[in-house]
Amino acid sequence: MAADTKERILDTAERLFADHGFPATSLRDITQEAGVNLAAVNYHFGGKEGLLVEVLERKIAPVNEKRLAQLEELEAAAGSDAVPTEQLVRAFVTPLCEKWCKQDPSVPKFMKLVGRIHAEVDHDLRAKFIKQFDTVLHRFSSAFHRGLPHLDATEVQWRMLFLVGSMAHSMTWGGSFVALGGRDRHDPEEIFEALIQFATAGMSAPVLEPVAVGIGRGSR
Amino acid sequence: MAADTKERILDTAERLFADHGFPATSLRDITQEAGVNLAAVNYHFGGKEGLLVEVLERKIAPVNEKRLAQLEELEAAAGSDAVPTEQLVRAFVTPLCEKWCKQDPSVPKFMKLVGRIHAEVDHDLRAKFIKQFDTVLHRFSSAFHRGLPHLDATEVQWRMLFLVGSMAHSMTWGGSFVALGGRDRHDPEEIFEALIQFATAGMSAPVLEPVAVGIGRGSR
DNA sequence: GTATGATTTAAATGAACGTTTGAATTATTA
DNA sequence: TAATAATTCAAACGTTCATTTAAATCATAC
Numbered sequence: 491m492a493a494d495t496k497e498r499i500l501d502t503a504e505r506l507f508a509d510h511g512f513p514a515t516s517l518r519d520i521t522q523e524a525g526v527n528l529a530a531v532n533y534h535f536g537g538k539e540g541l542l543v544e545v546l547e548r549k550i551a552p553v554n555e556k557r558l559a560q561l562e563e564l565e566a567a568a569g570s571d572a573v574p575t576e577q578l579v580r581a582f583v584t585p586l587c588e589k590w591c592k593q594d595p596s597v598p599k600f601m602k603l604v605g606r607i608h609a610e611v612d613h614d615l616r617a618k619f620i621k622q623f624d625t626v627l628h629r630f631s632s633a634f635h636r637g638l639p640h641l642d643a644t645e646v647q648w649r650m651l652f653l654v655g656s657m658a659h660s661m662t663w664g665g666s667f668v669a670l671g672g673r674d675r676h677d678p679e680e681i682f683e684a685l686i687q688f689a690t691a692g693m694s695a696p697v698l699e700p701v702a703v704g705i706g707r708g709s710r
Numbered sequence: 711m712a713a714d715t716k717e718r719i720l721d722t723a724e725r726l727f728a729d730h731g732f733p734a735t736s737l738r739d740i741t742q743e744a745g746v747n748l749a750a751v752n753y754h755f756g757g758k759e760g761l762l763v764e765v766l767e768r769k770i771a772p773v774n775e776k777r778l779a780q781l782e783e784l785e786a787a788a789g790s791d792a793v794p795t796e797q798l799v800r801a802f803v804t805p806l807c808e809k810w811c812k813q814d815p816s817v818p819k820f821m822k823l824v825g826r827i828h829a830e831v832d833h834d835l836r837a838k839f840i841k842q843f844d845t846v847l848h849r850f851s852s853a854f855h856r857g858l859p860h861l862d863a864t865e866v867q868w869r870m871l872f873l874v875g876s877m878a879h880s881m882t883w884g885g886s887f888v889a890l891g892g893r894d895r896h897d898p899e900e901i902f903e904a905l906i907q908f909a910t911a912g913m914s915a916p917v918l919e920p921v922a923v924g925i926g927r928g929s930r
Numbered sequence: 931g932t933a934t935g936a937t938t939t940a941a942a943t944g945a946a947c948g949t950t951t952g953a954a955t956t957a958t959t960a
Numbered sequence: 961t962a963a964t965a966a967t968t969c970a971a972a973c974g975t976t977c978a979t980t981t982a983a984a985t986c987a988t989a990c
Contacts, residue, residue, distance in 0.1 A: 662875075736976075749939075
């Protein structure tokens with residue numbers, strides 16, 4: 491029953507953390523809904539924070555592995571050429587979409603949790619969380635840069651930050667603004683396809699030479 | 711001393727909510743740091759949630775007003791033509807940047823709070839919060855659509871969602887990933903300029919006719 | 931100066947929190 | 961079956977929380 495208890499706690503915690511946030515979710519909520527004893531969390535995870543760590547790792551690790559695997563496939567196929575930007579965007583985005591949106595409807599909720607981590611947990615835990623994305627961001631930065639050599643490295647990283655933001659935000663808020671005038675149908679695949687178009691164009695945007703207002707433009 | 715007390719509470723609450731999140735910040739933290747009595751929050755704001763509402767409104771309202779004012783200026787200048795997409799992006803983004811990043815270094819922290827609101831507070835309060843952006847999103851959607859008539863309204867709204875995500879995410883996480891390999895200089899103006907380039911290209915991205923994998927492509 | 935209303939204060943209330951404890955129960959091994 | 965370890969359990973711990981209360985203080989107008 492041990493593994494059963496652990497998994498029931500993880501599943502329930504994941505859902506409740508995402509729905510109500512980390513501080514607002516009590517161990518009593520989790521254990522009661524999971525049908526396990528209150529003390530089980532401290533026994534299996536050492537405490538509330540330990541539970542959060544395992545919830546995050548369990549969810550993030552396979553996504554980042556899939557991303558890296560797809561990236562390696564693309565790079566192998568491209569040989570010495572740069573991988574097209576759109577394919578890189580796809581390799582980065584789809585592991586959260588195609589793989590999950592169908593099998594695991596909890597992903598959008600999970601993204602809500604991710605979006606809040608950095609301010610809801612203490613500094614050490616936050617650093618641990620960010621570190622999980624280190625390799626993926628490095629590898630994709632390099633790959634993007636190869637196809638966008640006119641950008642400097644910092645610009646590439648900023649654009650990746652924007653890409654991640656678009657992705658996270660659309661999963662977080664996607665459901666809240668649907669009544670804004672459009673149809674309230676929001677097929678995950680459709681919105682992800684739109685995201686890929688948006689982000690590919692964004693990543694490929696031309697660099698703008700700095701134009702200081704009032705100093706003049708096109709100085710060269 | 712009344713106005714003084716209210717403002718001290720609002721200022722302190724804004725900072726602490728942003729740093730530690732809404733549930734994790736106690737009224738004791740706020741009142742102690744503000745140098746006012748614990749009961750003052752309930753006296754002036756009716757409770758913790760009432761305080762949050764005023765914190766949010768005080769910060770969001772002037773930004774949205776500035777956005778709408780700039781939009782109207784642009785539309786007046788454009789006459790019967792559509793406002794160029796980049797100018798719309800600028801009008802939407804800069805009220806958070808130019809106006810604030812210089813005068814008010816608390817903006818990035820505030821964005822962290824905004825990013826978490828929808829999951830940290832209960833449904834009614836969340837709805838109230840979202841409603842503050844209703845007019846702005848509607849007006850800008852229409853303006854964007856006028857310049858991008860080949861997109862349908864839903865697509866425009868999705869792309870605005872991505873734009874907002876890029877903006878919020880870069881303010882939220884911008885400081886955390888700087889050690890990723892680039893220089894650790896991150897001038898707010900530079901990153902916002904990069905954001906505008908990214909988002910303008912994203913908003914202007916071509917529509918892709920749906921290509922269903924395995925069914926065939928370019929069927930017509 | 932005195933009365934009236936607004937604000938501040940200290941103290942207390944009751945509920946909810948994460949965590950601990952030690953006994954009871956279950957599973958594993960010999 | 962007996963012994964040992966792993967897990968579950970109910971109960972309690974001490975702390976912190978938002979909120980309330982009623983007295984004290986302040987400002988303002990008569």
